[in-house]
Amino acid sequence: MFNLVTKLSTRVRCCSRSPSAVRLFSTTNKHHDQFNPNPVALQMIDYAFSLSRSNKSDESYGQGLLVLEQCESNQHDANNKGLVLLAISTLLTERGKLVESIEKLNTFNDLKVSSFPLRVAATEALSGLHLELEEDDTSSVIADVCLNDLDAIKLELGVGFGSLDARARALKGLIELVRGNVDSSQSCFDGVKDNLGTGNDALSYAEFLHTTRDFSTAKQLYQKVIKEIPETNNFTDPYNLAAGNMAWEDIRLAATCALGQLESHMGKFGDAEETLTKALTMTEDRFGSKHPKIGIILTCIALMFRHKATMERSSSLMVQEGLYRRALELLKAPQLETEAVEEAKVYKKDIIALARGGYAETLCVQQNRKATGEQMKSWAQAAWNNRRLSLADALDVSSNVPIIDVRISRAL
Numbered sequence: 001m002f003n004l005v006t007k008l009s010t011r012v013r014c015c016s017r018s019p020s021a022v023r024l025f026s027t028t029n030k031h032h033d034q035f036n037p038n039p040v041a042l043q044m045i046d047y048a049f050s051l052s053r054s055n056k057s058d059e060s061y062g063q064g065l066l067v068l069e070q071c072e073s074n075q076h077d078a079n080n081k082g083l084v085l086l087a088i089s090t091l092l093t094e095r096g097k098l099v100e101s102i103e104k105l106n107t108f109n110d111l112k113v114s115s116f117p118l119r120v121a122a123t124e125a126l127s128g129l130h131l132e133l134e135e136d137d138t139s140s141v142i143a144d145v146c147l148n149d150l151d152a153i154k155l156e157l158g159v160g161f162g163s164l165d166a167r168a169r170a171l172k173g174l175i176e177l178v179r180g181n182v183d184s185s186q187s188c189f190d191g192v193k194d195n196l197g198t199g200n201d202a203l204s205y206a207e208f209l210h211t212t213r214d215f216s217t218a219k220q221l222y223q224k225v226i227k228e229i230p231e232t233n234n235f236t237d238p239y240n241l242a243a244g245n246m247a248w249e250d251i252r253l254a255a256t257c258a259l260g261q262l263e264s265h266m267g268k269f270g271d272a273e274e275t276l277t278k279a280l281t282m283t284e285d286r287f288g289s290k291h292p293k294i295g296i297i298l299t300c301i302a303l304m305f306r307h308k309a310t311m312e313r314s315s316s317l318m319v320q321e322g323l324y325r326r327a328l329e330l331l332k333a334p335q336l337e338t339e340a341v342e343e344a345k346v347y348k349k350d351i352i353a354l355a356r357g358g359y360a361e362t363l364c365v366q367q368n369r370k371a372t373g374e375q376m377k378s379w380a381q382a383a384w385n386n387r388r389l390s391l392a393d394a395l396d397v398s399s400n401v402p403i404i405d406v407r408i409s410r411a412l
Helices: 002-015 039-055 058-073 078-094 098-110 116-132 136-178 182-190 200-211 215-228 248-265 269-287 292-312 317-330 349-364 367-383 391-395
Strands: 022-025 032-035
Touching: 039 058, 039 078, 058 078, 078 098, 078 116, 098 116, 116 136, 136 182, 136 200, 182 200, 200 215, 200 248, 215 248, 248 269, 248 292, 269 292, 292 317, 292 349, 317 349, 349 367, 349 391
Parallel strands: none
Antiparallel strands: 022 032
């Protein structure tokens, strides 16, 4: 591996001023800036990703990150250095090292990158990570800064402005939806409908439509995202770059899981089970069988079976209980005896509360386990922090439509 790193690093020094193909604009120079990712840097990114995901182990990811750090140190152009930092943040996020990923993205901001497509991708990634950590106000400020920067240079960006503006405003719309501000979220999306792509912007808008019960349009958008977005990240085109927990693979996975939830909400349980099972397979292939993301998908499947049992007046208590129990194990849910749960720093608290709330209901109908169920229910209610729905409303899917966004591990 080290020989390959050295060899590629040598080639980086020779190719760092390669011709450019993508036209971008600089807020400082006020003229057309050209940026084409360094081809050797792209080779090193591809190699690092392949190496990291080969065994999905701490060791393999450590080796991949080492390659990228070596690559970063050999970049002298701010845009190319920023590109490598986005790749590093993606690998750190995959391993659940969200704080370290945020630190790398903050370093990106210090570079004064002139490429706006790169800056928008970094904004999505940084805001997405803060959303996952339930730091919603910080996420909102980051999105606002990006929007203000875009507004300041929109005449310079010309034809490229529409797609970048749509991504930034859709991000703001997602943030407002997470915060429970449905009207504000709609205002963000209303102005960008015609410029939506097939990435995070389209998925976030589909989730908005899903929550407001426009099931038909939401389904079309989910299917479009799944069909048109590439299966792997492509660092060659900055206009289509995504990173962190907003990377392309995460978008496809989240769209597939959201579609499965939508089919469940529509009462199409056969389709829902098939789609959610596909999402589960995708998650295992991407992250391995013991990753917390598996717990999120299992929670969605358990909620689907719960809804099916309610609608069909059937029982699937044993199936639900097994799914909830396994999900909570993978999510590393804290002990029920944990005090002051509302103040405790519990990652993926939304999902854990949903899983524990659903699990509690399966226990409360069993007389000999009712006490444990009530204790579990009390914990879940204290942990639930969603501003749009109460936990009881979220579990009553016959009249409400909670959506679990796998990208940010939050319930919308």
